[in-house]
Amino acid sequence: MLKEEKMNIYPDFYLDSVLKITPEFCKKNNIRGLILDIDNTLIDIDKKLLEGVLEWHRNIITSGVETIILSNSNKLEKVSKVAKDLGIKEYITFAKKPSKKGFVKAKEKLRFKRR
Numbered sequence: 001m002l003k004e005e006k007m008n009i010y011p012d013f014y015l016d017s018v019l020k021i022t023p024e025f026c027k028k029n030n031i032r033g034l035i036l037d038i039d040n041t042l043i044d045i046d047k048k049l050l051e052g053v054l055e056w057h058r059n060i061i062t063s064g065v066e067t068i069i070l071s072n073s074n075k076l077e078k079v080s081k082v083a084k085d086l087g088i089k090e091y092i093t094f095a096k097k098p099s100k101k102g103f104v105k106a107k108e109k110l111r112f113k114r115r
Ligand SMILES: [Mg+2]
Pocket: 037, 038, 039, 040, 041
């Protein structure tokens, strides 16, 4: 079997907005953590949080799903501000997606609560 870092990531689902990832969707699909992109996912072109994102994120973490930001951006200030606004403690910048490396690192940083 290939080492995890050598494997590629393929989507199981395509959703047109992060807001469509509901606690129910996560529970049904045994998703315990979300690795979140920033640009055009959490913020718009004017660097503003997309409408509903704050409430969505609060709802997601309240349900027990952990979140982390994985961004290709090297703009630390922008990424850290979004993380702070949403109350996300961990973020990774300059991720070089689609390289798997950042995803593996993000997965390691996610601290899943026992359940
Ligand atoms: Mg993006």
